[in-house]
Amino acid sequence: MTDPVLPQHLPAGVTPIVVAHGTRSPVGVATVAAIADLVAQRIGPTRVAFVDVLGPSPTDVLRDLDGPAVVVPAFLASGYHVRVDLPEHIRDVGRENVAVAPALGPDPVIAGVLLARLREAGWRPRDAVVLAAAGSSDPDACADVRRAADMLADLTGGRVDVGYVTTASPSVPEAVAAARGRGARRVVIASYLLAPGLFHTRLAGYGADGVAEPLGADPAIADLVVARLVAAALPAAVH
The missing domain is CATH 3.40.50.1400 (Rossmann fold)
Incomplete structure:
Protein backbone atom coordinates (compact mmCIF):
# COMPACT_ATOMS: atom_id res chain seq x y z
CA MET A 1 0.00 0.00 0.00
CA THR A 2 1.46 3.37 -1.02
CA ASP A 3 1.14 6.60 0.92
CA PRO A 4 -1.52 9.01 -0.37
CA VAL A 5 -0.27 11.85 -2.55
CA LEU A 6 -0.92 15.11 -0.72
CA PRO A 7 -1.52 18.45 -2.45
CA GLN A 8 1.39 20.85 -2.05
CA HIS A 9 -0.70 23.71 -0.73
CA LEU A 10 -2.69 24.65 2.33
CA PRO A 11 -6.42 25.38 2.42
CA ALA A 12 -7.17 29.03 1.68
CA GLY A 13 -6.65 31.35 4.61
CA VAL A 14 -4.56 28.96 6.71
CA THR A 15 -1.27 30.41 8.00
CA PRO A 16 1.68 28.01 8.37
CA ILE A 17 3.88 28.45 11.45
CA VAL A 18 7.27 26.83 11.91
CA VAL A 19 8.09 26.48 15.62
CA ALA A 20 11.72 25.91 16.62
CA HIS A 21 13.50 25.67 19.96
CA GLY A 22 15.38 28.95 19.85
CA THR A 23 19.09 29.67 20.12
CA ARG A 24 21.43 32.52 20.97
CA SER A 25 23.45 31.67 17.85
CA PRO A 26 22.77 34.21 15.07
CA VAL A 27 23.65 31.52 12.52
CA GLY A 28 21.15 29.16 14.14
CA VAL A 29 18.39 31.78 14.01
CA ALA A 30 19.27 32.54 10.40
CA THR A 31 19.06 28.83 9.55
CA VAL A 32 15.52 28.58 10.92
CA ALA A 33 14.59 31.71 8.96
CA ALA A 34 16.10 30.18 5.81
CA ILE A 35 14.06 26.99 6.27
CA ALA A 36 10.92 29.11 6.67
CA ASP A 37 11.83 31.01 3.50
CA LEU A 38 12.13 27.74 1.57
CA VAL A 39 8.75 26.66 2.95
CA ALA A 40 7.26 30.01 1.95
CA GLN A 41 8.50 29.53 -1.61
CA ARG A 42 6.48 26.31 -1.71
CA ILE A 43 3.23 27.21 0.07
CA GLY A 44 3.16 30.96 0.71
CA PRO A 45 3.96 33.32 3.61
CA THR A 46 5.18 31.39 6.65
CA ARG A 47 5.60 32.59 10.21
CA VAL A 48 8.32 31.52 12.67
CA ALA A 49 8.05 31.12 16.45
CA PHE A 50 10.36 29.86 19.21
CA VAL A 51 9.49 28.02 22.42
CA ASP A 52 12.63 29.06 24.31
CA VAL A 53 15.53 31.54 24.48
CA LEU A 54 14.03 34.20 22.17
CA GLY A 55 10.77 35.32 20.63
CA PRO A 56 8.28 35.57 19.19
CA SER A 57 6.65 32.69 21.05
CA PRO A 58 3.91 30.57 19.49
CA THR A 59 1.45 32.44 21.71
CA ASP A 60 2.69 35.78 20.33
CA VAL A 61 2.33 34.67 16.72
CA LEU A 62 -1.09 33.08 17.17
CA ARG A 63 -2.46 36.15 18.92
CA ASP A 64 -1.32 38.19 15.93
CA LEU A 65 -3.42 36.07 13.54
CA ASP A 66 -7.15 36.27 12.89
CA GLY A 67 -7.67 33.15 10.81
CA PRO A 68 -6.82 29.44 11.14
CA ALA A 69 -3.24 28.27 11.46
CA VAL A 70 -1.26 25.06 11.21
CA VAL A 71 1.86 24.59 13.32
CA VAL A 72 4.79 22.29 12.63
CA PRO A 73 7.28 21.67 15.47
CA ALA A 74 10.73 21.87 13.86
CA PHE A 75 12.07 19.34 16.35
CA LEU A 76 13.86 16.08 15.63
CA ALA A 77 12.23 14.20 18.51
CA SER A 78 8.97 14.50 20.43
CA GLY A 79 10.21 15.60 23.83
CA TYR A 80 8.91 18.10 26.39
CA HIS A 81 8.70 21.08 24.05
CA VAL A 82 6.62 19.16 21.51
CA ARG A 83 4.35 17.24 23.87
CA VAL A 84 3.89 19.78 26.69
CA ASP A 85 5.28 23.25 25.98
CA LEU A 86 3.81 23.85 22.52
CA PRO A 87 0.29 22.60 23.41
CA GLU A 88 0.33 24.95 26.43
CA HIS A 89 1.13 27.89 24.16
CA ILE A 90 -1.83 27.00 21.96
CA ARG A 91 -4.17 26.53 24.94
CA ASP A 92 -3.13 29.94 26.27
CA VAL A 93 -4.49 31.53 23.10
CA GLY A 94 -7.82 29.72 23.46
CA ARG A 95 -8.17 29.06 19.74
CA GLU A 96 -9.78 25.97 18.25
CA ASN A 97 -8.74 26.66 14.65
CA VAL A 98 -5.09 25.68 15.15
CA ALA A 99 -3.88 22.33 13.79
CA VAL A 100 -0.59 20.87 15.00
CA ALA A 101 1.61 18.58 12.90
CA PRO A 102 3.90 15.89 14.31
CA ALA A 103 7.54 16.74 14.94
CA LEU A 104 9.86 16.56 11.95
CA GLY A 105 11.89 13.64 13.24
CA PRO A 106 12.57 10.86 13.06
CA ASP A 107 11.87 10.48 9.35
CA ALA A 212 29.11 16.47 9.82
CA GLU A 213 27.23 19.74 9.53
CA PRO A 214 23.69 20.05 10.93
CA LEU A 215 20.71 19.39 8.66
CA GLY A 216 20.37 23.09 7.84
CA ALA A 217 18.18 24.79 5.28
CA ASP A 218 18.10 21.85 2.90
CA PRO A 219 15.36 21.68 0.24
CA ALA A 220 14.50 18.16 1.42
CA ILE A 221 13.91 19.48 4.95
CA ALA A 222 11.67 22.23 3.55
CA ASP A 223 9.72 19.62 1.58
CA LEU A 224 9.28 17.58 4.76
CA VAL A 225 7.99 20.64 6.63
CA VAL A 226 5.50 21.28 3.84
CA ALA A 227 4.32 17.66 3.89
CA ARG A 228 3.80 17.87 7.67
CA LEU A 229 1.89 21.15 7.37
CA VAL A 230 -0.39 19.99 4.56
CA ALA A 231 -1.17 16.63 6.19
CA ALA A 232 -2.08 18.35 9.48
CA ALA A 233 -4.18 21.04 7.81
CA LEU A 234 -6.30 18.75 5.63
CA PRO A 235 -8.39 17.15 8.43
CA ALA A 236 -9.06 20.58 9.91
CA ALA A 237 -10.19 21.86 6.53
CA VAL A 238 -12.80 19.11 6.25
CA HIS A 239 -14.64 20.29 9.38
Missing part, protein backbone atom coordinates in the same frame (compact mmCIF):
# COMPACT_ATOMS: atom_id res chain seq x y z
CA PRO A 108 13.52 8.74 6.37
CA VAL A 109 13.86 12.13 4.66
CA ILE A 110 16.01 13.34 7.55
CA ALA A 111 18.07 10.16 7.37
CA GLY A 112 18.79 10.93 3.73
CA VAL A 113 20.00 14.43 4.57
CA LEU A 114 22.13 13.03 7.42
CA LEU A 115 23.79 10.67 4.95
CA ALA A 116 24.51 13.55 2.58
CA ARG A 117 26.08 15.55 5.42
CA LEU A 118 28.20 12.55 6.42
CA ARG A 119 29.53 12.22 2.89
CA GLU A 120 30.33 15.94 2.80
CA ALA A 121 32.33 15.44 6.02
CA GLY A 122 34.44 12.71 4.44
CA TRP A 123 32.62 9.64 5.73
CA ARG A 124 33.45 6.38 3.97
CA PRO A 125 31.43 3.13 4.16
CA ARG A 126 33.84 1.44 6.59
CA ASP A 127 33.88 4.37 9.02
CA ALA A 128 32.00 4.07 12.30
CA VAL A 129 29.14 6.54 12.76
CA VAL A 130 27.90 8.20 15.93
CA LEU A 131 24.60 10.05 15.71
CA ALA A 132 24.96 13.07 18.01
CA ALA A 133 21.72 14.47 19.43
CA ALA A 134 21.06 17.29 21.86
CA GLY A 135 19.80 14.99 24.61
CA SER A 136 16.64 14.81 26.69
CA SER A 137 15.40 13.45 30.00
CA ASP A 138 12.28 12.24 28.16
CA PRO A 139 12.49 8.50 27.34
CA ASP A 140 10.19 8.93 24.34
CA ALA A 141 12.47 11.58 22.85
CA CYS A 142 15.48 9.30 23.32
CA ALA A 143 13.56 6.48 21.65
CA ASP A 144 12.94 8.81 18.69
CA VAL A 145 16.69 9.42 18.41
CA ARG A 146 17.32 5.67 18.44
CA ARG A 147 14.81 5.26 15.59
CA ALA A 148 16.61 8.01 13.70
CA ALA A 149 19.89 6.11 14.17
CA ASP A 150 18.26 2.94 12.84
CA MET A 151 17.00 4.81 9.76
CA LEU A 152 20.48 6.16 9.12
CA ALA A 153 21.97 2.68 9.61
CA ASP A 154 19.65 1.38 6.88
CA LEU A 155 21.31 3.84 4.50
CA THR A 156 24.94 3.47 5.62
CA GLY A 157 24.73 -0.31 5.78
CA GLY A 158 26.49 -0.38 9.14
CA ARG A 159 26.01 0.22 12.83
CA VAL A 160 25.08 3.74 13.97
CA ASP A 161 25.57 4.46 17.67
CA VAL A 162 23.82 7.26 19.54
CA GLY A 163 25.55 9.84 21.72
CA TYR A 164 24.09 12.87 23.49
CA VAL A 165 25.59 16.31 23.99
CA THR A 166 23.78 16.80 27.28
CA THR A 167 21.36 15.23 29.78
CA ALA A 168 21.02 11.68 28.39
CA SER A 169 23.61 8.93 28.13
CA PRO A 170 25.82 7.77 26.61
CA SER A 171 27.53 11.05 25.90
CA VAL A 172 28.98 11.69 22.46
CA PRO A 173 32.58 11.21 23.72
CA GLU A 174 31.55 7.92 25.31
CA ALA A 175 29.94 6.74 22.07
CA VAL A 176 33.03 7.73 20.06
CA ALA A 177 35.29 5.90 22.52
CA ALA A 178 33.07 2.81 22.41
CA ALA A 179 33.29 2.73 18.61
CA ARG A 180 37.08 2.91 18.79
CA GLY A 181 37.02 0.18 21.42
CA ARG A 182 35.29 -2.09 18.92
CA GLY A 183 38.18 -1.54 16.52
CA ALA A 184 36.96 1.37 14.39
CA ARG A 185 39.89 3.12 12.71
CA ARG A 186 37.81 6.19 11.87
CA VAL A 187 34.72 7.61 13.58
CA VAL A 188 32.53 10.29 12.03
CA ILE A 189 29.81 12.16 13.90
CA ALA A 190 26.45 12.66 12.21
CA SER A 191 24.88 15.81 13.67
CA TYR A 192 21.24 15.17 14.57
CA LEU A 193 20.75 18.91 14.92
CA LEU A 194 18.62 21.23 12.83
CA ALA A 195 20.92 24.26 12.93
CA PRO A 196 24.39 25.38 14.01
CA GLY A 197 24.86 26.56 17.57
CA LEU A 198 26.56 25.73 20.84
CA PHE A 199 25.84 21.99 20.69
CA HIS A 200 27.31 21.61 17.21
CA THR A 201 30.37 23.64 18.19
CA ARG A 202 31.04 21.22 21.05
CA LEU A 203 31.14 18.21 18.73
CA ALA A 204 34.52 19.21 17.32
CA GLY A 205 36.14 18.47 20.68
CA TYR A 206 34.75 14.98 21.18
CA GLY A 207 37.53 12.97 19.54
CA ALA A 208 35.99 11.98 16.21
CA ASP A 209 37.82 12.03 12.87
CA GLY A 210 35.08 14.08 11.27
CA VAL A 211 31.97 16.02 12.25
